[in-house]
Amino acid sequence: MALLVMDRKASDNKYLHLDFHSSVDNGLRYVGEHYGEKGVRELLRRYTLAYHKPRLEDIRRRGLTAIAEYLKDIYEKEDASDALRYTLTDACLTVETAYHPGVRYMRSVGETPSEWGPLTMQVVYGIFAEAAGCAFSLRSYEEQTGAAKFSFAKKEAAV
């Protein structure tokens, strides 16, 4: 009869549990079904203001550079640096992503992402943009892959 034992330290593995993309999506889908778009917006707003509080302070101090550094960091953590390209100037951060790591993962395991991907970007990045004194614009979002083009532009430059 088998007696199996597995003993691991945190440092034995990289923290990357892609199923959590499905879990985020499940949460948004559920809130959308029960509380509508208004509920989804409110949840995303609360999450961003609560979790990203220190980041928003950083963005207020350092502007678009802080946003660019955040995006670079998060795509590296997702092992998806190849998906991210951006151009940063004093007045504008223009971003192009070849795919969304969560959408790619969910499709790879036969799941269909909910409709809330673009709204998530609009709310979360919209709050980032506001902190930087910018306007956020989602120029395109491709449902199958989550590929997107978006920008953060200084309000005077966006006119």
Added chain:
Amino acid sequence: MISCTEFIPFYSELFTFLEEQGGYDAVVRYWEHISDTYVQDRLGKLVEKEGIRGCWTYWSRSLNEEACDFRMTYDEENERFTIDMRHCPSRGMLNELTYMKPYHDYCGHCAVLYDRVLEKYGVEGTFDFSKVDKAQCFSCRQMKRPAQE
């Protein structure tokens, strides 16, 4: 994008949001919904196929991907599966985000999500959540034994 590495604070805020909308019952209803629609298809299918050893298969993947500090055992003879979580990165992350207020029963989701499924296959769970403030917990799942005559 909300990265999978940022999921834990999102989950905590989701529970808080649901409780504000409909009380604690609304949170439990969500956990039951996820258990029935998501965990059943994953953990449930494994346990259906492998018996309680399916727990070993399921958590072998997720605990490693979540970079947990843990000791996991599976005793085939006694049909007993345990997880000694010495540091849960999910709870640990919430404990470290001192500027955020974590959902008051964040760890409660574990018992509902997984054991609602496991009970269908005759597996009963016991837990020690007394050290979640240190991101530690202990769980034991065991096949129910028929009562001795």
